[in-house]
Amino acid sequence: MEPLLFLAHRLPFPPNKGDKIRSFHLLKHVARSHALHVGAFVDDAADLPEVPTLAGMCAQLHTERIVPRTRKMRSLRALATGEALSVAYYRSAAMQRWVDDTIADHGITRAVVFCSTMAQYLDPHPQVRRIVDLVDVDSAKWSDYAPRHRWPMSWLYRREARTLLACEQQAVSAADRSLLVTPAEVALFESLSPALRGRVTALPNGVDVDFFNPAHAGTSPYAKDERAVVFTGAMDYLPNIDAACWFAREVMPRVRAGMPSARFFVVGMNPAPAVRELEGLGYVTVTGRVDDVRPWLAHADCAVAPLRVARGIQNKVLEAMAMARPVVVWASLAASLDAEPGRDFELAGDVASYAAAVLATFDAERGRALGRAARARIEQTYRWDRALVALDDWLAEPLTARALQPGLPTDGLPDACHAHG
Template sequence: MKLVVILSRVPFPVEKGDKLRAYHQLRCLSENHELHLICLNDTPLHPDAVFELKKYCKTVNIFDLNPFGLFFNLVWAFITGRPIQIGYFHRFGVKKQIEELIEELEPDHLYCQLSRTAEYGCDIPISKTIDYQDVFSIGLKRRLNELPFWKRIFFRIEYERMAQYEETIYHLFDHHTIISKADRDLLPFYEKDAVVLIPNGVDFNFFVPDKEAAKRYDLVFTGNMAYPPNIMAVEYLVKKILPLVWEKRPSTNLLIAGTTPHSRVRILSESRILVTGWLKDIRPAYTASRIFIAPMQIGTGLQNKLLEAMAMQLPCITSILANESLQAKADIDVLVADTPLIYAQHIIFLLNNEEKAAKLAKNGYHFVKSNYDWEAATAILSHLIEE
């Protein structure tokens, strides 16, 4: 089949979750379909992006979002009752160009990733699929209590509009996908059971354990460090959990590795905490560490960082919230916690029991190997598209 894929970002480099999902889906879909990629773009383009994406796509079409039209589109979103983030990614001129391009390509199917791209595909008169990925509205709702009053008003309005928008676009697409059952259960409409589960995966040829690597850090956290759930997670780790660990084990150190660290993250750096910023290759952060920890407090969707760490055979500790999407067996594949004390106890236990830590790491590896494979997951998507 000839597929047009619309993305809200250029999926290279793959330093963010939506880019990672898009990149590997393109890679796998290209084996059986002719792909034509359309990307929105609001950042400087990586010099290798088009070359890398043309390995899988017959054409790569990038539409820059002119910042001069941003104010008008935000006003348009506000007046029409759409979420602000939909307005941020929408440009009337770009929509017209995309519609003309799709008419010229005459594809068999249209695949839109994230609700941000729905405005560009909803009027195209062909079979089409929307990938919710996770539930944006719930992500907004979970941030409400952590915000100052003036921001809370804005986020509540945005949450309510996003929930309505997620329901609206359901009726504009033929097929619908999402990463996990936990997220599907949170969708704000009755037809949610018709949304198909397409999990993420791990590139096991890339994320390979290195048993010989020197362990320089006790704990590691990875991710996009400008993303609010990640910012909150490392603040919780440093301010609530580590002081309890340091009471028993003062030398315990932490590596925070990931792109564009927010000022709230950079300020956490001290003698026992290293904040790296962007790493071209994230694997050395895993191999240099004894334990991966992801104490996620808010957010939705599957934590790719957990899949990567498990694939690298690190023992992992995470929150009950994050494990709802992961669906690992607590105390067998992963350790879970819901209070700083329990997190601290898990950390100390693993650091003091290498044999138990190795067993947990091995179980976690077999869990992701059995459940999170890009080829198997994308085969479900391919079958759905072909219906």
């Protein structure tokens, strides 16, 4: 099989959080037709036992352990160079040597790059044709964070938004194909990068509909007298922290006023201190990492996704829908879903409407109807095998002709994109 370089900023296994779910399914799909040479960072010690499993899917796997606290301190050096802190965070001389040697030793002509921060490793290799999956417009996330924080963090987030956008533009300019998760994200990127209009394609997320299936509900983790409201995800991620804290403190009191037996369950790895503190409210359970999220979804009365600061399709929403659960989604995320509000999920955009929507799902008939419609929508629209078919065509395009014409010249971008330190 043709060799293919696959670079990811985080080990694509196990697929237990948003970006790893997408990167794993991309990797799994292209591994069927290519000999994969995979380079990835490991930022969670709990993933280390999983490395051999991933290695079994690859011709070659190169991993590097990184300690987030140390990397964050190192990335601050970028303040002096003018580049994005995110790019400096994922810079490694050892990873660059491995990429250089792998391209030379195995005659690599094509690559899939997951996340803009990994595109830097192909800068010395312009001859390598590449698909770059940005997933979301990460730079816009930092813009969204800024007004929610005081100086100096507000200044730092605005700086990161500006410098990371420049590097996203550089990655797209150098790629044969660039991907974002939704048409809305594509439109956002193009509004920020008009010179690159037409260079990015939407490739939606999917769900493993066999794994996330109501038939695999397992045993309920909830008490019989509880009305369980569940929120899932990595709980050290800023949008999830904000969502959990806002919902617990602002929405749940109103929910409990209408349904005193309601309890909020925050299910996910690495809960931040602010999330742990929610248990002091008396009606919140924070589980930390769980072996299997499916029972927590399948037996909940309602799943919520109150992500006020987030982009793209949320896997937590798709997984809950796949488990035939009623889901209440924050209004700004609805544009990312190819589904009908009021039929496939409930929509809410403030405290009052969110509490009302959650209470409505406690009606058994309403909850079942939403759950059935949600599962049907997932089976129709969000299967990974259908979402990833386009990858096969793109990777089969002849090397003699680029899929798209070159876009923004690299000498037209800010110096931040080219600083390597």
